[in-house]
Every structure is written in structure tokens, then in C-alpha cells.
Amino acid sequence: MSALASAPIVVVMGVSGCGKSTIGAALADRLRVPFQDADDLHPVSNVDKMAQGVPLTDADRAPWLCAIGGAMAQSMTSGLVVACSALRLAYRDTLRRHSPDVYFLHLSATRNVLAARMVVRSAHFMPLSLLESQLATLEPLTTKENGLAVDAELSVDRILGIAEPAIRAFAPHEG
Numbered sequence: 455m456s457a458l459a460s461a462p463i464v465v466v467m468g469v470s471g472c473g474k475s476t477i478g479a480a481l482a483d484r485l486r487v488p489f490q491d492a493d494d495l496h497p498v499s500n501v502d503k504m505a506q507g508v509p510l511t512d513a514d515r516a517p518w519l520c521a522i523g524g525a526m527a528q529s530m531t532s533g534l535v536v537a538c539s540a541l542r543l544a545y546r547d548t549l550r551r552h553s554p555d556v557y558f559l560h561l562s563a564t565r566n567v568l569a570a571r572m573v574v575r576s577a578h579f580m581p582l583s584l585l586e587s588q589l590a591t592l593e594p595l596t597t598k599e600n601g602l603a604v605d606a607e608l609s610v611d612r613i614l615g616i617a618e619p620a621i622r623a624f625a626p627h628e629g
Contacts, residue, residue: 461487461529461530461531461532461533462485462487462533462535462557462621462622462624463526463529463530463533463534463536463553463555463556463557464478464481464485464534464535464536464556464557464558464559464621465526465535465536465537465538465540465546465549465556465557465558465559466478466481466535466536466537466538466559466561467538467539467540467541467546467558467559467560467561468539468560468561468562468563468592468606469539469541469568469588469589469592470539470568470588471563471567471568472561472562472563472568472606473561473563473606473610473613474491474537474538474539474561475491475493475537476610477537477559477561477606477610477613477614477617478491478535478536478537479535479537480610480614481535481559481614481617481618481621482534482535484614484618485533485535485618485621485622486533487529487532487533487534487535488529488532488533488534488535489534489535489536489537490522490525490534490535490536490537491536491537492518492522492536492537492538492539493537495518495521495522495525496518497517497518499514500514500515500518509587509588509591512544515545516548519545519548519549520548520552522536522538522549522552523548523549523551523552523553524552526549526552526553526556527552527553530553539588540558541588541591541592541593542591542592542593543593543596543599546558546595546599555600556600557600557601557602557620557621557624558595558599558600558601558602559601559602559604559617559621560594560595560601560602560603560604561604561606561613562594562603562604562605562606563605563606563607564607565589567606567607568589600624602616602617602620604616604617
């Protein structure tokens, strides 16, 4: 059994409304590792900007991604599941610099499903008006990245049933 199989570092990724927090918390419980919602690591200035409907720039995201990466690096022995948009390959590369053996679980859904989910949730800073910019920014996982894309419209149990065995079977490459 690899170290990752006993203490995985997993980023549940995707655009707003795909279910990152719900799936991330449930997955962390299944894997018996802590859960971190990356939204909680945003500086106040980022939250204010998004709440006003202004998309973040890469400069806005840089300290946030470093904070997430730091949390991942500190959790190498205990494991961690993080709910983080990780929309671009460059953002995932930043996270990989902190935790090279991270596994990405990409929750994908149609624009209509995402919009329907976003309009019914309360107490979240991300307005529906930013969905289009998130979809335009999204770069799906590449074949060179460790991870899996799953249909976010499946039930939580079905998503976990697909993701958990894939994560447990993941063996990081040596060297």
C-alpha cells in the first residue's frame, strides 16, 4: 500500500455550483482524512470582489493558491481533501508544487445544472453572474494529470462509489 493510499491528498475541483464542498466533505469522511473548503482561505478582498460580480485575476488567486498548497503540504502524513475550483492547469500546477502526488477529482456538469444549483443556495458569495467566466476559465484535466472527471449530476453516493476506489488505487510515481 502506497503512502497515498493511506493518507491521500485530494482536490475536488470544478466551477461554482458543481458540488465541491458537498462531495469533498463526504469524501473526506469516507477516506477518514480532514476536509478543507478552499473558499475559507480566500482573503477578504477576493470574497468582496467576487460578491460584487467581479472575476478574480491570476494575481488575486496567487496568494490563495499558495495558502491552499501550504495546507496540502502540511497534511502529507494525515491526508486532506480540499474543495477548490482549480480551474486552470497552471493553478493545478501551483498546487502540485506543494503536493506532487495530489489527486484531482473534477466534478463536471452542464451550464443549466450549475445555474439551477447556484440560484437556490443561500449564504454563498459567488453570484450566478460569474458562472460564465468560470466556465470560460475551466481547463479540464489533462491526460498527464493524476485524477478523474465525474458527472456532478450523479448522486453523492454514486460519485463516492466511483471516486473512492480510484483514489485508493492511485499509486504515485516514484522519482
